[in-house]
Amino acid sequence: MKLSAYLKDRILAYVIFALTWVLIAIFLFTFHVKFEAVCIISGIFWLGAWFTEIWGYLRKRSFYCTLMHNLDQLDRKYLISEMTDEPEFYEGKLLCEVLRDSNKSMCEHIGEHRRENVEFREYIELWVHEVKLPVAGLQLMCHNDGNAKYAEQLKRIDDYIENVLYYARSRNAEKDYIIKPVMLKRIFADTAIKNREELQMRDIALSAEGLDKEVMTDAKWLMFILGQLMNNSMKYNASEITVTAEDTIDATILHFRDNGIGIPKKDLPYIFEKSFTGENGRTHSKSTGMGLYIVSQLCKKLGHGVSASSVQGEYTEISIKFGKNDLYRIQ
Amino acid sequence: MKKILIIEDDSALREELATLLTNADYEAVQITDYQNVLQQLLQTDADLILMDINLPNANGETLLQDFRRQHDTPVIMLTSRTNEMDEVLSMSFGADDYITKPYNPTILLLRISAVLKRSAKVSAVQNYHDVEVSTVKGSLIRNGTEQVLTKNEMIIFQLLLDRMGEIVTRDDLMTALWDNDEFVNDNALSVNISRLRGKLSDLGFPDAIETRKKQGYVLR
Numbered sequence: 051m052k053l054s055a056y057l058k059d060r061i062l063a064y065v066i067f068a069l070t071w072v073l074i075a076i077f078l079f080t081f082h083v084k085f086e087a088v089c090i091i092s093g094i095f096w097l098g099a100w101f102t103e104i105w106g107y108l109r110k111r112s113f114y115c116t117l118m119h120n121l122d123q124l125d126r127k128y129l130i131s132e133m134t135d136e137p138e139f140y141e142g143k144l145l146c147e148v149l150r151d152s153n154k155s156m157c158e159h160i161g162e163h164r165r166e167n168v169e170f171r172e173y174i175e176l177w178v179h180e181v182k183l184p185v186a187g188l189q190l191m192c193h194n195d196g197n198a199k200y201a202e203q204l205k206r207i208d209d210y211i212e213n214v215l216y217y218a219r220s221r222n223a224e225k226d227y228i229i230k231p232v233m234l235k236r237i238f239a240d241t242a243i244k245n246r247e248e249l250q251m252r253d254i255a256l257s258a259e260g261l262d263k264e265v266m267t268d269a270k271w272l273m274f275i276l277g278q279l280m281n282n283s284m285k286y287n288a289s290e291i292t293v294t295a296e297d298t299i300d301a302t303i304l305h306f307r308d309n310g311i312g313i314p315k316k317d318l319p320y321i322f323e324k325s326f327t328g329e330n331g332r333t334h335s336k337s338t339g340m341g342l343y344i345v346s347q348l349c350k351k352l353g354h355g356v357s358a359s360s361v362q363g364e365y366t367e368i369s370i371k372f373g374k375n376d377l378y379r380i381q
Numbered sequence: 382m383k384k385i386l387i388i389e390d391d392s393a394l395r396e397e398l399a400t401l402l403t404n405a406d407y408e409a410v411q412i413t414d415y416q417n418v419l420q421q422l423l424q425t426d427a428d429l430i431l432m433d434i435n436l437p438n439a440n441g442e443t444l445l446q447d448f449r450r451q452h453d454t455p456v457i458m459l460t461s462r463t464n465e466m467d468e469v470l471s472m473s474f475g476a477d478d479y480i481t482k483p484y485n486p487t488i489l490l491l492r493i494s495a496v497l498k499r500s501a502k503v504s505a506v507q508n509y510h511d512v513e514v515s516t517v518k519g520s521l522i523r524n525g526t527e528q529v530l531t532k533n534e535m536i537i538f539q540l541l542l543d544r545m546g547e548i549v550t551r552d553d554l555m556t557a558l559w560d561n562d563e564f565v566n567d568n569a570l571s572v573n574i575s576r577l578r579g580k581l582s583d584l585g586f587p588d589a590i591e592t593r594k595k596q597g598y599v600l601r
Contacts, residue, residue, distance in 0.1 A: 180461075182461035182483055186394055186484065187393045187397055190397035190398060190486055191397055193486040193487075194397060212463075226464065226466070227465060228465040228466055239562045243485060243559045246555065246559055250555070253566065257564065268465050270464065270468075
């Protein structure tokens with residue numbers, strides 16, 4: 051609370067004080083009151099006026115200064131009403147009441163949205179599980195009838211369904227994953243089998259080295275992540291995918307490398323951003339800019355680091371870093 | 382013939398599963414009445430049970446738990462849920478395997494045969510005519526002569542042997558190889574098969590693996 055600003059705000063009050071004093075003086079002179087008496091009356095008047103002002107200023111100052119200071123310190127400004135003690139004076143009490151009420155209403159509002167969000171997500175999960183039944187049925191029918199033509203399209207449908215599911219999961223604040231020791235080799239083989247038809251159609255050679263390592267992660271999520279990376283490699287003309295893993299002191303790092311068209315240097319910092327399509331997305335293949343975004347979000351939730359390096363026309367390498375922190379092992 | 386009980390409330394899916402299993406030379410039995418699944422389960426004499434997690438009037442996991450208290454018939458859980466939690470729970474309740482829908486039919490069959498083998502405690506030694514097949518040593522032995530097979534050749538021979546007399550597609554062979562972390566391509570598969578043929582013919586079975594054009598291979 052600045053004194054100068056406060057005085058400026060009170061200027062009308064001072065003008066009224068001055069006018070009142072002028073009127074009193076005129077009145078007193080008209081009745082021929084002695085000059086000394088007028089001086090004394092004026093003195094009493096001004097003393098009272100200044101005293102009121104100083105008292106008013108001081109009691110407000112301590113309250114508002116604390117308030118502003120607290121507001122400055124808070125990173126979640128909406129918590130200010132919790133941090134404020136109710137003052138003695140009326141305006142302050144009103145302010146506190148207003149803050150409390152508006153805060154309460156906002157909390158209810160957020161709660162409502164959160165519930166809606168959770169309900170929506172639960173519905174998505176349910177829907178995904180429902181829609182997987184006919185997909186599974188169709189897949190078996192394709193196999194039983196020996197018709198591989200439809201299987202390819204079904205695989206695409208299944209991939210898109212998974213995208214929705216994991217997007218919903220990555221957006222959610224809840225922990226619906228289980229971190230446990232997972233064999234990298236197993237997950238990679240499962241991912242490869244899932245994509246085998248397409249990999250072979252495009253004649254992509256897979257090689258995996260040093261994947262006999264256990265990492266702490268959620269198997270299903272990791273499988274989705276690797277599936278996304280594999281899809282990207284297929285989309286961007288790779289003919290070789292090499293997956294390796296290395297151990298460092300505090301982490302296991304999985305390198306997923308392909309020899310596809312690579313990522314332009316100027317696009318590289320942005321590839322994990324939502325809806326970023328970049329040059330490749332525009333010129334090469336229809337891209338929604340969601341795949342790697344979901345990957346990075348999932349990695350973030352699982353506590354894995356994810357990074358990319360690439361040389362255009364040579365290779366793209368995505369590295370996922372699994373922490374080896376011993377705390378993880380306590381379940 | 383091994384008998385497999387299918388518990389899946391989605392009728393289209395159930396029928397297709399039954400067809401898949403029948404084509405693979407299993408006897409498929411279906412449960413169609415979902416009122417008292419546990420009773421029907423307990424009365425079954427099946428060798429293996431395929432069970433969906435989401436069932437009307439029952440939860441697959443509790444059902445599995447109740448069933449496990451009285452029976453040790455192997456159970457493979459089928460589910461459309463892609464949640465690690467379900468898998469961990471199912472396995473802890475005594476499932477022998479857990480497969481997520483939509484499943485690769487070949488993988489499903491591979492898992493079924495693996496679980497059946499495990500439960501039947503098949504010895505590591507099988508026979509092909511008068512040839513001893515040792516998966517542990519990875520070799521074929523006939524009259525004292527031993528032919529060592531590579532890992533890939535063994536996987537291929539094993540699958541052909543399991544389905545002797547039937548057509549095994551290249552696709553099935555490929556899936557089995559990939560399932561064992563051998564990411565071979567089409568050419569490599571052909572090379573492996575011709576090497577396997579060579580080794581079999583050295584043992585005195587020159588025409589053991591018959592090619593069916595555009596269909597696959599049959600072990601005779």
